[in-house]
Amino acid sequence: MLKAISGTILSRIATTVMGLLVAVVAGHRLGAEGLGVIGLVVLGITLVRLGMDLMGGGALIYLVPRVPLRKLLPPCYAWAVVATVAGWGILTLLHLVPEGYALHVAALALIQSIGAIHLSVLVGQQRIRANNYIAVVQAAVLVAAFAFLARVPDADAMAYVHAAYLSAASTLVLGTWAINKRAPTRAHGQVNVLRTLLRQGLYVQLANGMQLMNYRLAYWLIERFRSTSMLGIYTVANQLAEGAWLVPKSLALVLYSKISNTRHREVQRTLTLTFLKTSIAFSTICVLALLALPSTVFQWVFGPEVTGITPLVALLSPGILAMAATQAYSHFFSGTARNVHNVIGSGLGLLATLATGFTLIPRFGMAGAAISATCAYGINAMYQTVAFMRITGTTFGDLWPGKKDVEQLKALYSMLRR
DSSP states (O other): OHHHHHHHHHHHHHHHHHHHHHHHHHHHHTHHHHHHHHHHHHHHHHHHHHHHGGGSHHHHHHHTTTSOHHHHHHHHHHHHHHHHHHHHHHHHHHTOSOTTOHHHHHHHHHHHHHHHHHHHHHHHTTOHHHHHHHHHHHHHHHHHHHHHHTTSTTOOTHHHHHHHHHHHHHHHHHHHHHSOTTOOOOOOSOOOHHHHHHHHHHHHHHHHHHHHHHHHHHHHHHHHHSOHHHHHHHHHHHHHHHGGGHHHHHHHHHHHHHHHTOOOHHHHHHHHHHHHHHHHHHHHHHHHHHHTSOHHHHHHHHOTTOOOHHHHHHHHHHHHHHHHHHHHHHHHHHHTTOTHHHHHHHHHHHHHHHHHHHHHHHHHTHHHHHHHHHHHHHHHHHHHHHHHHHHHTOOHHHHSOOHHHHHHHHHHHHHHHO
């Protein structure tokens, strides 16, 4: 288990670094406006894939050991096609991506979604290393292809789209080749695949959808009320700040697995508290490192048009730390079949985003977007904290680090080594 965790963390570090390299290339070759267009394209792909993943992700991972792939994959593929058509219609109708990009966004979402289905199969088959390798290759192909295509004179954001096609295709080919189509399954009686996929994925995707709006609604508001160039600068600041979630997200995946496989409430509570404090500690270190760097450093790295990053990171920091905490809470609720609290928390955050985003962003621009994000993340974290305390009997004192946490970390380390 420890090797799986370290491998996952290393792969996430590699993919995060490569994602930042994409921003570096875009900032220098395409400028702030190009960064903004790429941000909207990525957001459009994420939005379309949200509907696709209703029958993928955790629900698919759950069924892989229980249902033969010949019965499991066809409904997932079919749903991906249906969701692509619906997503393309929504993008076109609401003009959520720049003109001329909607069809490309839908096509990329479809290719990425099928690739993601295969990666979920690998996780369900407990082939974490293969999953991590393919994720790194995908990011590497994207960086290399984009760096090459962006060197063409008069290159624009379409260079990123073409690079994304190559990247998604590489994942699709490698994933198709890697999955074990004859992997044995455990007998669990008659399983209604379609119903199970929808039931398992509904709450999760509802929470993910509202959380996506918390993360990214500001992108559309900045583009609408300010400019695409300003959006480009904000995407860089946001991407840097969210890099602080790298370790918490990796640890949270392990937390979900452990909590799902134990019925002891005190063990579940203790594990969550340990992961909670560890996640916040790692995120705090990352945020402080970013705040120690002057804006001129980011301007040198990402291009002369990318200015004012440090103040934005400072405004985002409280929310980033709050969301580090929710990484632990959310997986506790998922692992104990209490996904409704994830939905409520994300819903409260979305209400905060709507209330503050439409008032602060038109007036204060990027700073208003950062404050809006921090408010949404903070309200989500506060609700989940209260819900977790009520369910588990945790006190405020238990949430603060203490000497017992050192012993708990040692015990957790020993458990993960098994």
